[in-house]
Amino acid sequence: MQIxxxxxxxxxxxxIRDFQAATIVSEIGTVISVGDGIxxxxxxxxxxxxxxxxxxxGVKGIALNLEEDNVGAV
Structure with missing residues (x-):
């Protein structure tokens, strides 16, 4: 077999052309603070x-710090 x-x-x-990114909303939270990019x-x-x-x-973030009462994201 030849590649x-x-x-x-x-x-x-x-x-890539046919790719369709879809976002599924499963939870909605409230931003309680923003500082230093977190x-x-x-x-x-x-x-x-x-x-x-x-x-x-259109802003995206990544959940990194999971605490009992909040999530830290960058």
Whole structure:
């Protein structure tokens, strides 16, 4: 079996072109503070470390610090 770079490239380009990113909202929290690039959010009881968070105006964050009463995100 011979690997052809042009075939692989074509398949990857098709997959990228057809990709549709979808966001599933499962919880909505409240930002209680922002400082030094870190947002503290209350109400994300089921957040997991490394989870992608969507903020208003297209801002994205990553949940890093999971505490009992809030989540720290960058």
């Amino acid at each position: 052809r770079a042009d075939e692989i490239s074509k398949i990857l380009k098709e997959q 947002a503290r959010i209350h109400g994300l009881d089921n957040a997991m470390a490394g989870e992608l968070l969507d903020f208003p105006h």
